[in-house]
Amino acid sequence: MSTVYLIDASIYIFQAHFSPYTECYDAQNNDLSAVYGFTRFLLQFINRIKPSHIAIARDESLFSGFRHQLCPNYKSNRELPDENLKTQLDACALVCDAMGLANFASRVYEADDILGTLAARISRLENPKLAACIVSKDKDLAQLLVNERNYLWDFSGNRKRYRQDVFDEYGVYPEQFPDYLGLVGDSVDVISGVPSVGPVKAKALLSEFPTIEAIYENLSAVGDLKFRGAKSLPIVLADNLAAAQLSKALATIECDVRNEDESFSSTSYEDLKVGLPDKTGFEDLLRELNFQNAERESLLYQFEKVFKIT
Numbered sequence: 001m002s003t004v005y006l007i008d009a010s011i012y013i014f015q016a017h018f019s020p021y022t023e024c025y026d027a028q029n030n031d032l033s034a035v036y037g038f039t040r041f042l043l044q045f046i047n048r049i050k051p052s053h054i055a056i057a058r059d060e061s062l063f064s065g066f067r068h069q070l071c072p073n074y075k076s077n078r079e080l081p082d083e084n085l086k087t088q089l090d091a092c093a094l095v096c097d098a099m100g101l102a103n104f105a106s107r108v109y110e111a112d113d114i115l116g117t118l119a120a121r122i123s124r125l126e127n128p129k130l131a132a133c134i135v136s137k138d139k140d141l142a143q144l145l146v147n148e149r150n151y152l153w154d155f156s157g158n159r160k161r162y163r164q165d166v167f168d169e170y171g172v173y174p175e176q177f178p179d180y181l182g183l184v185g186d187s188v189d190v191i192s193g194v195p196s197v198g199p200v201k202a203k204a205l206l207s208e209f210p211t212i213e214a215i216y217e218n219l220s221a222v223g224d225l226k227f228r229g230a231k232s233l234p235i236v237l238a239d240n241l242a243a244a245q246l247s248k249a250l251a252t253i254e255c256d257v258r259n260e261d262e263s264f265s266s267t268s269y270e271d272l273k274v275g276l277p278d279k280t281g282f283e284d285l286l287r288e289l290n291f292q293n294a295e296r297e298s299l300l301y302q303f304e305k306v307f308k309i310t
Contacts, residue, residue, distance in 0.1 A: 001129055001149070004053040004122050004272055005045075006115045008136035009103070012041045013058075013092055015156070017085065026290040034088040035289065039095050039299055045135075045155060046099070046274075047306045053272040055118050056096050056103040057111035057264075058089070064107050067250050074250055076190050091289055098282035099307075100275030104264040109257055112141060114264045116253035119144045122269060130269075140186070142166045143177035143253055171203035179212045182248030191247045194240045201229060212248050216241065277307040 016022045016037020024036035045051075067074045081089060096103035104114050119132040123146050130149070134141050137154035144150065145163045152161045163174055172180045183202040185193020197205075204227045209215045215222065219238060223231045237244065257265040282303055286296045303309070 001131055002052070002127075003131045003133050004055070004118075004269065005049065005051050006118055006132060006134050007045075007054065007056045008111055008115060008134065008138060008141070009038065009056050009058045009092065010111055011136050011138065012156075013038045013089065016041070017088070024291075024295055027292055028290070030290070031084055032088065032289060032291060032295075034085060035091045035095065036291075036295060036299070038092050040302070041155075042095065042099060042101070043299075043302045043306050047302075052274060053269065054101050054274055055114075055264075055267070055272045056101055057114035057118075058093060058103060058105040059111045060089075060105040061107055061110050065110055066108055067110070070249055071246060073190055091285065094285050095282070098278045098285060099303075100277050102267065102272050102275075104262075104267070106262055106264070108259075109254060109262065112138070113254040113257055115141065116144055116255040117257045117264060118267065118272070119150065120146070120255040121267075123147055123150065125269060140177070140181070140189075140251065140253070142170075142174045144255070145174040170199070172206050176206050176210065178248050178252040179206055179210075181251035182212050182244050185247060186251065189250070191250050192243050193247050194237060194244050196229070196236055197233070201227065201233070204230075205233075212244055216244075277303070277309065279303065279307075279309050 013034050017034035019033070019037065022033050022037035024032040026032055062075065062078055062080060093103055093105065105111070106114065115134055119134060122130060122132045132144070132150045134144055134150070134152050135155050136152060137157065141152055142161070145152065145166060148163060153159070161169075166174050166177075170177075170180060180202050181191060181193070183194050183197045183205065184199055185191045204225060205215055205222070208225060209218055215237065219234050222237065223234045259265050283300055286299060291299070
C-alpha cells in the first residue's frame, strides 16, 4: 500500500509554541520554539516514515477566510499571531521548502480545505493500493475518510482512526460529520449548533435521517422517534433552522476547490513527491533566524542524518 501523507501543520506548530517542553530562544531572547519544534517534528516524521509523497497545509486565513464572510463570529476566540509568531510561521514554510516538501497556505481557504481538496483528488484516482493519511488530531477532519483506506493519524499520540473507528466513537459516519457538528456545534471553532441538541440526540437523529436536510424534510416525524426529548425537538429544530444550516456550512470542509489563484487546487499526486533537500538553504535559514549554536548544530545534524547528506 502506497500512502500520501497530508500534514495539518498548525497542530504541530502551535503545539510546539505553547509547550513548556519545547523552549528555544535566540541570543536576544526572541522565541523560536514554534519553528524549532515544527522542524524537529518534520525531521522525526520523515526519519520514521520515509515517505515518498507529502503535502503540508498551513493556516493563513484567520479572520480573512470565506467562512468569516458567512459568520463574523466564526473562530472569534482566536487571536492573530504577534510579530514574533508571524515570523516563525513564515519560517516554517521555508523549512518545508528546504526539505523538498510540498506545502500550501491560503488567505481564503483553511488548512482543512487544502487537506480536503488534496485527499479528494487522491481518492478520485481510485487506486486500491493508494491511501491518504491525514496527519492531525483534529476530529473535524474525520469527514475526509471517504474510503476504507484513508485514515487520520494523531502522530504524537500514535493513534490511527479509520472509518469504522469514527463511527464507533461518535455514532455517525465520516460523511455525516458536518451534519453532526451542525447539530451539536463546536465550541473550539465557535460554531453554535442547535440548542439542546447534544451528541446523544444528534446521533439518534442522524441514525434515522442521514443529513440535516433530511431531518428538516421529515420534521413532523422527529417527535415520534424513540429517545428522550424527541417530542420537543421539532419545535426546537424549526426555531433554529438558520443556525443548523449555518453551522453545517461552517463545519463542512471544501474538497473541490477550483481557483487558479490557489496553487493547491491544481496540484497533482506527482507534485507531492518529496523533492531534493537543500542543505545550504536550510543552514542559511537557521542563521537568518539567529538560532544559537547548540540548537542550530543539533538541527543541522538531524537534517544531514535524515536526508543522508555527507
